[in-house]
Amino acid sequence: MKRKVTLKQIARELDVSISTVSKSLRNSPEISEDTRQKVQAFAKLYNYKPNNIALSLKNKKTKTIGIIIPEIVHHFFATVISGIEQVANENGYNVIVCLSDESFDKEVINMEMLATGSIDGFIMSLSKETQLKKDFHHIVEVINQGMPVVMFDRITNDVFCDKVIIDxxxxxxxxxxxxxxxxxxxxxxxxxxxxxxxxxxxxxxxxxxxxxxxxxxxxxxxxxxxxxxxxxxxxxxxxxxxxxxxxxxxxxxxxxxxxxxxxxxxxxxxxxxxxxxxxxxxxxxxxxxxxxxxxxxGIKMGRSAAKMLIDRLEMEEEDEHYRTEVIETHLVERESTPTL
Amino acid sequence: MKRKVTLKQIARELDVSISTVSKSLRNSPEISEDTRQKVQAFAKLYNYKPNNIALSLKNKKTKTIGIIIPEIVHHFFATVISGIEQVANENGYNVIVCLSDESFDKEVINMEMLATGSIDGFIMSLSKETQLKKDFHHIVEVINQGMPVVMFDRITNDVFCDKVIIDxxxxxxxxxxxxxxxxxxxxxxxxxxxxxxxxxxxxxxxxxxxxxxxxxxxxxxxxxxxxxxxxxxxxxxxxxxxxxxxxxxxxxxxxxxxxxxxxxxxxxxxxxxxxxxxxxxxxxxxxxxxxxxxxxxGIKMGRSAAKMLIDRLEMEEEDEHYRTEVIETHLVERESTPTL
DNA sequence: CTGAAAGCGCTTACAG
DNA sequence: CTGAAAGCGCTTACAG
The missing domain is CATH 3.40.50.2300 (Response regulator)
Incomplete structure (x- = not known):
């Protein structure tokens, strides 16, 4: 069992400093061609990959999106996740999924759990109970902390954020x-x-x-x-x-x-x-x-929601202007209605 | 917009050291009743929550499970995720979902992406292409790095790890x-x-x-x-x-x-x-x-897979003995077969 | 060109 | 009882 290798170990092995290793791997022009090559070769040999968690802590972004939906065993929601995942992947993001089970409490707990550093932003659809209670403090709080939220399908007008709906x-x-x-x-x-x-x-x-x-x-x-x-x-x-x-x-x-x-x-x-x-x-x-x-x-709604979220995450300046995107629908005629 | 508060800020505010704040919040007996209360009150007021990423880096565990499945718009897989999520949640774990889209390459990329620190272990079902190629190096590699993997449903006997299947x-x-x-x-x-x-x-x-x-x-x-x-x-x-x-x-x-x-x-x-x-x-x-x-x-398979993974993650000693759990099936009689 | 230092946010063994 | 130090794994401005 060979465990994951770190910069520190490479540095010790090669008898250089950690900074030098780091810079070499990032192709910094500060480093001589010689050491750069040496370090890169060694890193490749040991299959070095930077630790995501360390990067997240350093960069203050996790490159992961939190999804909170009422349930997953539901074709429409599965479809939306699929759409989100496509766009997330294309942009180097991961997707963390939490289910509220239509429960207000679970929705709140899940949001709080994810909001403390695990993710960069939310995509969510409200639980029935939340819609019934009309209590959205958990969402407003997250937004106030500077974490963007995109709501889709089951939304509320009481929260200001980006939204993806159909008419x-x-x-x-x-x-x-x-x-x-x-x-x-x-x-x-x-x-x-x-x-x-x-x-x-x-x-x-x-x-x-x-x-x-x-x-x-x-x-x-x-x-x-x-x-x-x-x-x-x-x-x-x-x-x-x-x-x-x-x-x-x-x-x-x-x-x-x-x-x-x-x-x-x-x-x-x-x-x-x-x-x-x-x-x-x-x-x-x-x-x-x-x-x-x-x-x-659903795929389209998911893709659109993910795009809106990532756009906002990668925006330079804060933009207080929220958008609501309306995805078009159409009637699919099949056998349960007369053909002429 | 009030951003998330950190130990450092609380420490500065209260004019004590970061260590004191940290210990107070964790109810360390080292700390006087007095300062402990003061710190806790302040933390509560500012709604302090420790940063997950920092904890992950420190503890070297993320409390999140990576799931890799061929597709999510598929009732059975959605069902399994649901089961995994239940057990994960009960044990304070989150769930990060990646879709291989039945593609070998996507499966490999996703695994490598998650394996570098983002998660503590995998639950996965093989993509068709992977089964066709019979190339499991990415899985073996992850296991060799000490990261547990549980396979379900679409498994292979060429990899030694915990498994959940039906007969x-x-x-x-x-x-x-x-x-x-x-x-x-x-x-x-x-x-x-x-x-x-x-x-x-x-x-x-x-x-x-x-x-x-x-x-x-x-x-x-x-x-x-x-x-x-x-x-x-x-x-x-x-x-x-x-x-x-x-x-x-x-x-x-x-x-x-x-x-x-x-x-x-x-x-x-x-x-x-x-x-x-x-x-x-x-x-x-x-x-x-x-x-x-x-x-x-599927729910049961998911629950069982999650349980096996979490058990292994929280085991004291390494256990080289892998289990294969067989979930029972039964015939549900409905209208497409004669009733007598 | 290389490396020591500071820092991301936290914990904990240790010194005072 | 409190705090400075080291450390998790990384990056980068800065000194040499």
Whole structure:
């Protein structure tokens, strides 16, 4: 077992000073061609690599990005990480991932843990609990300490920082209008509880689309789901009692659940019922029928967030001007809506 | 903007030495009750937190685990990360994630990048290209430097280290035997190319199950898929020409693809064709019909891998004895196989 | 051209 | 009880 070699050891071995070794390896012009070559050859032989931690301490930057997301076993978030990782890698950054598990406390703990030196900046999406509590002191604090934060998807307007979002309201509006234009008269909504920012915005888009088309929004046609695990009853009741001819669901789990429950009740999708989901994930692609959905390009969101963060990290002067980037969405037509 | 406060600043502020501040905060008995309280109060007021990087350099451990996996947009791997993260968190560790993108070079680069001080140990699953090349020098090197590595799922026997796997061959054997016991006579296999270790083992399990039941393994009943994106032709040909009554697919993507293609050809699952997949992911759960599958508990594998790594990191003496943990699997019966 | 010194932020054995 | 010193591994302004 040969342990990692340090400058000190090389210096001792070659009988020169540590400074000389360091400078040689960095090709400083101060050093004679001769010693430089000698040192470099030796370093190569022993596979010397500078210690990242020492560099971080010295340079006061770690070249790593902290990501805090609610969960990773969720296609959309995995997709965003993938995008972040691409850009991070291209720029010599690493990525450290923490999961809040939708818990406020875990989000706070993770942020504090990372904020003390481990990373240069954050990319995050709020936990449900944080959105419910509307307590963002941990984020504001980090920003005040001079550490940049980029929020994506589940954001809040109460914190000033860079953001990457989609236009949730508009995207929902377009999806619902698409259904209306197909001639559907009873378009139901399956959405989240209101405190989830994106759910709320998508709900608003739904309402607006109905309004603009002179259709009444009926309370009974809207199902708000708190917890995916026991949502079946509510959806079944919707299908039975309201008999909608189309459903707009604010995520793909809701959409596929609607389709499965409909099938169980003998309601055929798309013949008797059309369904549009949100987030173009693996479920939408592979469910039968494949689900028409609002695509939300996670890779792109991740790449964009990483770019914004790195730009800010490598900026010369501080810039108090924050940007919000809106990633475009579009409707992916598949089998859960009629083809003409 | 109030920047992070350091021991030095507290010391200056309170007009004591840095050592005194440090000791006070760590409740050293050397320090008088009086100054200790004073220092602690002040530190609390200014929200002092020791700098992780400085601690890492001093202690020569970073309390972070490096994860290298082929991709993250893959339910199984996301699941494993989630399990690792749980145990890491419980033990005060962070998790740094790198993706090899199935590329040997990226795997090597990422390992070297992390190995130089950033982390205390690795948890990894090999990229396809690495398995194809059978070049593991980067892993051996890291281990020789004294940095522990735990491999999971896609492993190799050519490297000595801790491992977490399932018994792929046995699990496949059981799945195929299950089909045979149901009375199916023409059980086809949809698998990966041979160099993917888990694919190969599952293939062997399939062959053994046939053999043990006095059934002939026919070449035409076995489809080996290199690349998911253009596998349709091969599977369609299998369905058309061989008309299997059951298919064992070595992952859920293959399984769902078989079902979708069968549906397109008017072959009903499970009435005309039974399908069993592998890896109990989101696709198996939500596809229609839901897919009977060999569950491979990613969370458990992740937890176990993290536990093994942390145990080794916190072990007093070096232990040259490596363990291989086998996580149990079981068949989850769903709609793609007959119910009786 | 080379090396000693200071410093990044911390801890701890040792001296006073 | 307090503080100076050494050290983790590195870089760089400065002296010689």
């Amino acid at each position: 949730d309201q508009m995207a929902a509006y377009e999806a619902v209008e698409y259904l209306i234009n197909k001639g559907f008269k009873k378009v139901a909504l399956v959405t989240t509880v209101d405190y989830v920012s994106v759910g709320k915005l998508r709900t608003e888009g739904y309402l607006k689309a109905l309004r603009d088309n002179n259709m009444m929004a009926e309370e009974d046609m809207i199902v708000k789901i708190e917890d995916i695990d026991n949502c079946s009853v509510k959806i079944e009741r919707l299908l039975e009692e309201q008999k909608p001819d189309a459903i707009f669901a604010v995520n793909e789990l809701f959409a596929v659940t609607c389709i499965k429950l409909a099938a169980k009740m003998g309601v055929n999708v798309p013949d008797d019922l059309s369904v549009i989901g949100f987030t173009d994930g693996i479920i939408s692609q592979f469910s039968s029928p494949a689900i028409t959905t609002v695509s939300q390009n | 792929d061959q046995m699990a496949a054997y059981e799945a195929v035997e299950y089909l045979i016991n149901k009375g199916f006579k023409k059980v086809a296999l949809v698998t990966t190319v041979d160099y993917v270790s888990v694919g190969k083992l599952r293939t062997e399990g399939y062959l053994k199950a046939l053999r043990d039941n006095n059934m002939m393994a026919e070449e035409d009943m076995i489809v080996k898929i290199e690349d998911i994106d253009n596998c349709s032709v091969k599977i369609e040909r299998l369905l058309e020409e061989q008309k299997p009554d059951a298919i064992f697919a070595v992952n859920e993507l293959f399984a769902v693809t078989c079902i979708k293609l069968a549906a397109k050809m008017g072959v009903n699952v499970p009435d005309d064709l039974s399908v069993i997949g592998f890896t109990d992911g989101i696709i198996s759960q939500f596809s229609s019909p839901a897919i009977t599958t060999v569950s491979q508990n």
